[in-house]
Amino acid sequence: MVKEHQIIAGNFDLAGRASTDLKRLLKSMATYPRLYVNRVCSASYEAEINIVIHSVGGYMTYEVSETTIELNFYDDGPGISDIELAMKKGYSTASQIAHLNGFGAGMGLNNIKELSDRLTIHSTPRGTHLKMIFTIGERDA
């Protein structure tokens, strides 16, 4: 099953729509452990918020299979100039509005890395692609 959601830059009212839809789907399937679903959706929400805060907009796709879930987040720039620096806890370029919404503390990418089983990031000034793979493991029991 593959589905796509648009993510609008700067819109905190609509932020979370994609991840909420994913959560509802996974819960309704009643196939996966609760902690696994929470892990996938929490990483999804962080990535979604990152697009809202830092990009000019983008979209996410998810692919759900019996054994793995794959999430892909794409945006149209301006890209991450230094991925290694962006992965460091506490490093942030977020705006005041992000802080007012409880985000922008420089933990997002780090959280995503810890929550996912495999994370790849490709970024250029024309856009960023995050790919996350989740497999059910011991931490989900």
Next chain:
Amino acid sequence: MPKLSILLENTHYTILNPSLEDRVFTGVYATDLLSTAIKHMKPDMALITLISTNSTLNLAMMVDFNIIILTKDAEVTESFIHKATLEDITLVKTDYLTHEVIIDLVKRGLI
């Protein structure tokens, strides 16, 4: 596990969207940085926070908790309460500051 009804016995707490059933929580996590909540909260805990935006409700849905304790100075809108009700999330407003909530819960043996 601590019950919401026991939390509400202290008049410093007011429930903003009462539901018919009582609720329990397995512990509390206090933060105004929602990314730390994503990282550290476990399902069925209660969140203590000042942040009363859609982000807080989305977080509750992702992490699977259904009690949010909003501390002193948190501004709560009708649309926020409405959305919380739709998502079956209980909102509790208090005039305590964050650390005062925690002190109260410890003193009453709720955590």
